[in-house]
Amino acid sequence: MSEPAGSSAPAVIAALGAAVPPRRMTNADWGQYVHTSDEWIRSRTGIEERRVAGDDESTATLATRAAERCLAAARFPSDRLRWVLVSTDTPEMWNPATACFVQAAIGAVNAVALDITGGCSGFVAALGLAESRARLGDPVLLIGCEVLSKAMDWSDRSTAVLFGDGAGAALVLPAGDAQGLSVTSLIARTDGRDADILGKPYGGTKNPLTPELVASGHHHQIVMHGQYVFRNAVVHMTEAAYAALARAGLTLGDIDWIVPHQANQRILDAVAERLKVEATRVYSNVARFANTGSASIGIALVEAIQRGLLERGQHLLTVAFGSGFSWAASVLTCTAVPPVEADWGTG
Numbered sequence: 227m228s229e230p231a232g233s234s235a236p237a238v239i240a241a242l243g244a245a246v247p248p249r250r251m252t253n254a255d256w257g258q259y260v261h262t263s264d265e266w267i268r269s270r271t272g273i274e275e276r277r278v279a280g281d282d283e284s285t286a287t288l289a290t291r292a293a294e295r296c297l298a299a300a301r302f303p304s305d306r307l308r309w310v311l312v313s314t315d316t317p318e319m320w321n322p323a324t325a326c327f328v329q330a331a332i333g334a335v336n337a338v339a340l341d342i343t344g345g346c347s348g349f350v351a352a353l354g355l356a357e358s359r360a361r362l363g364d365p366v367l368l369i370g371c372e373v374l375s376k377a378m379d380w381s382d383r384s385t386a387v388l389f390g391d392g393a394g395a396a397l398v399l400p401a402g403d404a405q406g407l408s409v410t411s412l413i414a415r416t417d418g419r420d421a422d423i424l425g426k427p428y429g430g431t432k433n434p435l436t437p438e439l440v441a442s443g444h445h446h447q448i449v450m451h452g453q454y455v456f457r458n459a460v461v462h463m464t465e466a467a468y469a470a471l472a473r474a475g476l477t478l479g480d481i482d483w484i485v486p487h488q489a490n491q492r493i494l495d496a497v498a499e500r501l502k503v504e505a506t507r508v509y510s511n512v513a514r515f516a517n518t519g520s521a522s523i524g525i526a527l528v529e530a531i532q533r534g535l536l537e538r539g540q541h542l543l544t545v546a547f548g549s550g551f552s553w554a555a556s557v558l559t560c561t562a563v564p565p566v567e568a569d570w571g572t573g
């Protein structure tokens with residue numbers, strides 16, 4: 227991301243919020259729907275369970291819960307927001323943007339509301355957009371949210387078992403207004419030549435929904451060439467990590483925590499191995515939440531902070547890869563541990 231003229235101090239993530247649905251679904255529960263096993267899912271992905279939205283939950287309601295938690299943690303009035311950005315590949319509806327429903331629900335009456343469709347790396351890429359607006363003085367609320375359970379083919383065992391629902395929100399403010407996780411560097415890349423490798427091709431204007439397609443039950447099909455995705459995720463997450471570090475003028479030795487997109491434990495382990503970083507410095511909660519797409523880094527940051535893992539002066543590296551193909555990474559410097567609140571759906 228280029229830096230706008232006239233602003234030097236990077237913007238900060240001043241607070242974070244997270245929300246997940248109360249309904250827990252274990253690997254064994256998946257056996258009711260497809261021919262699979264806990265052993266297969268656990269050994270291939272590290273996933274043990276995921277959260278699944280209920281009938282009364284949707285992308286906008288989950289994003290709103292995370293947004294409310296974030297603003298409450300910051301004690302930040304919603305009418306001061308200038309932007310509400312929702313990063314999602316599972317929008318509330320075709321139109322209008324999911325962010326419009328969130329804006330109304332939280333009363334962000336002075337904000338522009340926009341969605342970003344950036345795959346699993348959308349949250350980090352959108353953080354770059356949020357940061358560039360905040361540098362210019364605009365308070366931004368960025369929410370990564372996915373409800374893949376309502377947008378996937380439950381009869382396809384090769385994809386359905388990988389995902390979970392959730393939302394993570396970040397309040398991004400000008401550096402002069404707050405402390406928190408300062409966005410020291412950020413890189414984001416896309417290679418659209420691999421756009422057909424991972425995605426959800428039906429229901430758009432290229433492949434519109436027809437009665438025949440809906441009757442086939444495959445209108446929610448997710449296309450994924452798993453092993454190709456795996457290899458590219460490892461290569462590009464590694465590259466992105468080094469690129470963000472170089473831009474920050476830091477090395478891996480300066481990084482206290484890597485907080486990656488929670489795609490799959492084997493991908494996280496392979497990235498850690500390539501970076502020659504101990505797995506204990508790579509935050510993982512994929513076992514409990516599965517792959518929550520653009521929500522995963524926000525959720526992981528909230529959880530890591532609630533567990534007391536972050537300290538002032540530390541550097542974090544976030545890194546993500548997803549459909550597009552797209553990948554992104556950022557170095558965040560903790561000038562103060564930001565306040566966080568979460569609705570883990572347990573109370």
Ligand code: UT7
Binds near residue numbers: 262267453547548
């Ligand atoms: O943000 C990016 C999102 N995507 C990813 O992160 C996915 C990256 N890819 C991967 O993590 C792995 O490729 C998977 C976990 C998706 C699959 O693991 P794999 O070792 O690459 O398995 P595979 O696709 O080669 O399938 C091996 C076998 C196949 O059976 P046959 O043809 O050998 O008889 C599949 O049909 O495993 C079968 N299989 C399953 N078996 C039980 C596929 N899904 C399942 C399942 N349960 N859920």
